[in-house]
Amino acid sequence: MSNSPTTPGIVAGRLSDAALAENFSDLHAPFDAHEAAVAADRCYFCHDAPCVTACPTDIDIPMFIRQIQTGHAEGAAKTILDQNILGGMCARVCPTETLCEEVCVREVAEGKPVEIGRLQRFATDTLMAKGVHPFTRAAPTGKRIAVVGAGPASLACAHRLAMKGHDVVIHEAREKPGGLNEYGIASYKTVGGFAQAEVDWLMQIGGIETVYGAALGQTLSLEALIEDFDAVFLGIGLQGVNALRAEGEAADGVRDAVDFIADLRQAADLSDLPVGRNVVVIGGGMTAVDAAVQSKLLGAETVTIAYRRGQEKMPASRFEQDLASSKGVRIVANARPVAVHGAGAAAEVEFEYTRDSGGGLEGTGETFRIPADQVLKAIGQTLEGAPEGLQLDGGKIAVTGSGRTSRAGVWAGGDCAAGGDDLTVTAVAEGRDAAEDIDATLRAG
Structure with a gap:
């Protein structure tokens, strides 16, 4: 259930406007020109640089750093954007560490x-x-491609297709484009409305139309899209959230962490956003850390991340874990939820200690409780609304090569597609590569 501001312990305005502004300022201050030059000078400009191999979008990192070093920041940007059209957002949110x-x-x-x-x-x-868009459209091909979803994979796919001269229609269920970049990433990582500014900048390529309020399985059908367009790309993300499978999960004060983050990202005034006094976040990934840290920054007195395995196995990077700790978030490892206790509304979460027996995770039988008037579930998302007739793999859309699905003329990428990491940069790479494959397929006739 979603929280109500009247739920006991969950209130808005715990902190002053000044404190909130300070708490949600830029996590990493941007470099000025001198700082960038000094930082660039540390690069060895390696041949066969390992950093390039580690980048999911294969950006020529030594090249763009050398361009910065020699005073050509705009050329460096072009080097980045050739491979990753959402390079600005990825620079902010990628786990570069x-x-x-x-x-x-x-x-x-x-x-x-x-x-x-x-x-x-x-x-x-x-x-x-500078308001510059360094790419231009090729001659029109007369081909139309439907892109479903407006997240990172879809935006990267749409831009590359438009650049090739195709016309693209993006179908987005929500009222804004951006997907997780707009709705699902911590506010302090993307200050100043950057997510929307980047989309607006990307759209300067031309040839891309966006239709809002268009959801697959509701206002859209895959069959109709296949009939009306020359190709279809699905970048529908993951809309469902795994169940906690604990007694009392339906209590007031228990909600999905992704919804909490989305509400925060869309809030016009953070002082209107209710937060618990004692918050427990269940999960160990980036969403868990983002939800926990932002709860603390909103004024929660105690915030605890509880993860069922050892802390060294948390999906969130060590940097993210240390960030959480530095903000006053407590991390409790080897603890799985058993029940949410309270008279209709959450008051405590009961956990059981776990251990890895070698054959899998098992409970020890020893339990403990943590006070919690707000419980945020960050235990993984699931695919909802996958069209019938598409082969699935591990609960996601099965793909081969550059995003080809089991249906001819249909590609998929991003979080909804099997394989790869659930990262913005990976989604961009998958959308870009699918666009290249779509273009080659259409040109081959």
């Missing part, structure tokens, strides 16, 4: 990598600030 920066030679040798993410942001922000 477990991707490009983790394998940086400076990190291996000195324990301090080149700050690739912040350099990427400097380059893309510099170009976008």
